[in-house]
Amino acid sequence: MKALLLVAHGSRRQQSNDEVVLLADKLRKKCFMHYDIVNAAFLELAEVLIPDGIKKCIDEGASSIVVLPYFLNSGRHVIEDIPNIVNDTIKNHPDVDIRIAPHLGASDLMMELLIASANSTKQS
Amino acid sequence: MKALLLVAHGSRRQQSNDEVVLLADKLRKKCFMHYDIVNAAFLELAEVLIPDGIKKCIDEGASSIVVLPYFLNSGRHVIEDIPNIVNDTIKNHPDVDIRIAPHLGASDLMMELLIASANSTKQS
Numbered sequence: 581m582k583a584l585l586l587v588a589h590g591s592r593r594q595q596s597n598d599e600v601v602l603l604a605d606k607l608r609k610k611c612f613m614h615y616d617i618v619n620a621a622f623l624e625l626a627e628v629l630i631p632d633g634i635k636k637c638i639d640e641g642a643s644s645i646v647v648l649p650y651f652l653n654s655g656r657h658v659i660e661d662i663p664n665i666v667n668d669t670i671k672n673h674p675d676v677d678i679r680i681a682p683h684l685g686a687s688d689l690m691m692e693l694l695i696a697s698a699n700s701t702k703q704s
Numbered sequence: 705m706k707a708l709l710l711v712a713h714g715s716r717r718q719q720s721n722d723e724v725v726l727l728a729d730k731l732r733k734k735c736f737m738h739y740d741i742v743n744a745a746f747l748e749l750a751e752v753l754i755p756d757g758i759k760k761c762i763d764e765g766a767s768s769i770v771v772l773p774y775f776l777n778s779g780r781h782v783i784e785d786i787p788n789i790v791n792d793t794i795k796n797h798p799d800v801d802i803r804i805a806p807h808l809g810a811s812d813l814m815m816e817l818l819i820a821s822a823n824s825t826k827q828s
Contacts, residue, residue: 596779610815615822646822650818652775652776652808655715681822684776684817687817687820690727690817691730691731692813694710694731694774695735696811697808698735698770700805700811701772701805
C-alpha cells in the first residue's frame with residue numbers, strides 16, 4: 581500500500597497543528613486514488629513526530645511512503661532536518677520505499693495558487 | 705493601478721528571503737493581466753517590511769493593493785500581526801484601497817498543489 585505523510589513544522593499553538601491534521605484528513609478523502617494511507621506528522625513541537633508518523637504508516641500497511649514537506653521555503657528544515665530524520669528512520673525499515681517529495685514552495689502550481697488567493701480578495 | 709504585495713515571514717537566512725523576492729518577480733510576469741505592480745515584503749527579520757512594501761506600491765502608482773500573506777497556517781502572524789500592521793499603515797494612505805487576501809493555506813487549490821507535489825516524487 582502507498583502512503584503519503586504530510587510533514588509540517590509543528591507549532592506551540594495547537595490550532596495550527598490541528599489545521600495540519602485536518603488538511604491530512606481532507607487530503608485522504610481527495611487522493612484515495614493515489615494513496616491508500618494519508619497521515620500528518622511534525623518536525624518538532626507537536627505530536628506525532630516524523631519517525632512515529634512513518635511508523636504509523638508502516639503499521640497501517642504501507643510498503644511505500646512519500647514524505648511531503650509542508651513548507652514554503654527551502655530553509656534548513658527542508659534541506660537538512662527533514663532529510664536527516666527520514667534517512668535515520670529509513671535504516672529501521674529497509675523493506676519500505678521511503679522518499680521525500682519536493683517541498684510545497686517548489687511546485688509549479690504555486691503561481692496559480694497565489695493568483696487565486698489574491699483574486700479571492702477582490703470578490704469580497 | 706492595482707498592486708499585489710506578497711508578504712512572507714522573513715528569515716535570518718538570506719536565501720529564503722531571496723526566494724520570496726524571486727517568487728514575486730515570477731508572479732509579476734505571470735499576473736500582469738491582473739496586477740500592474742507586484743512586490744514582496746516581510747513581516748520581520750528581512751527588508752522591506754510591510755509598511756515600506758505598501759509605500760513602494762503606492763510610490764509606483766498603486767491606487768489599490770492586495771496584501772497576500774505567504775503563510776500556510778492561520779497562526780498569530782496571519783490573524784493578528786499582519787492585519788495590525790496593515791491597518792496601521794492604511795491610516796497613512798486613506799486614498800488607497802488596501803485589502804488583505806486569505807493566507808495561502810486557506811486556498812481551495814491547496815489540495816491540488818499537495819497532490820501534484822507528492823506525485824512529482826514518484827516520477828523521480
